Amino acid sequence: MNRAVCLNDIEPGQSAVVKQLLSDGSIRRRLLDIGLVEGTLVECIGRSPGGDPSAYLIRGAVIAIRSEDSTRIMIREMR
Known part of the structure; x- marks a missing residue:
């Protein structure tokens, strides 16, 4: 069963x-x-050495998103 978590909770791979x-605001518009x-569909492909930001594959593009912003993106985990 899938559970609701935020994007920051998924690990690379x-x-x-x-x-x-x-x-909300400008960050919502950018996202x-x-x-x-x-x-x-979003795939976590890595984290920076310090752990923030993380790199995600989104619609064929690699995008770095800060933890502060990725905690506001709710997802359904794929198992």
């Missing part, structure tokens, strides 16, 4: 589907512009 964006809408 794991994939998830976007469920909801809880962000929507890169294609983070409900139903989008």
Whole structure:
């Protein structure tokens, strides 16, 4: 069974589907512009040496997202 978690909770190599964006303002607009809408498949492909930001494969592009922002992206984990 899938459980609701935030994007920051997945580890490199794991994939998830976007469920909801809880962000607002300009960061919400940026996330929507890169294609983070409900139903989008996202794969975590790595983290920086310090752990923040993380790199995600989103619609064929690698995007770095800070932990502060990725905790506001709700997902359904893929098992």
